Amino acid sequence: MRAFSAIAGSALFFVAAPGVVAGLLPWLLTDRYRVPQSSVPGFAPVGWILVVGATAVLLHSFARFALEGLGTPAPVAPTEKLVVGGVYRHVRNPMYVAVLLIILGQALIFSSCAxxxxGLIAAAAMILFVKFYEEPTLARRYGAEYEDYRRAVPGWLPRLTPWRG
Incomplete structure (x- = not known):
């Protein structure tokens, strides 16, 4: 039953958080009634690659939270276990990185400075949230296990080889 609750909670949070931050808000900032098309040749295909690839990483990350951690990414329903498998072996914050890449992809698709x-504002907000809330909370909750993970796995730029901690 715990796994079902974690999956349902993660799905709800997926729509509420990245769905709004990486989907609705960028869409509202564009001329959304025209076919998305970059005015710079080559930008739109790169943008679509970023959006599709980052969406796959985001879905994988949410699944890890529900199935490995038995919880959600939402602070109100955290995981029972520290999530360190899958893409989390390469980077500590794959959800934030994926959301930012989705936003960047849309900026390229729509040739939108806005x-x-x-995306820059969202990045600053995410970095501050991680530094001042998330990392201290994880350190208190998981102690030495999180500190070992934090020392071995970078927060924002993925390591090429997976951590085997």
Whole structure:
């Protein structure tokens, strides 16, 4: 039953958080009534690659939280276990990285400076949230296990080889 609750909670949070931050808000910043098309040749295909690839990483990350951690990414329903498998072996914050890449991809698809600036603001907010809330909370909750993981796995730029801690 715990796994079902974790999956349902993660699905709800997926719509509420990245769905709004990486989907609805960038869409509202664009001329959304025209077919998305970059005015710079080559930007739109790169943007679509970023959006599709980052969405796959985001879905994988959410699944890890529900199935490995038996919880959700939402602070109100945290995981029972520290999630360190899958893409988390390469980077500590794959959800934030994926959301930012989705926003960047949309900026490229729509040739939108507004979406790009929004992405910079979102990045700053995420970095501050991680530094001042998430990392201290995880350190208190998981102690030495999190500290070992934090020392071995970078927060924002993925390591090429997976951590085997």
């Amino acid at each position: 979406v790009f600036v929004y």
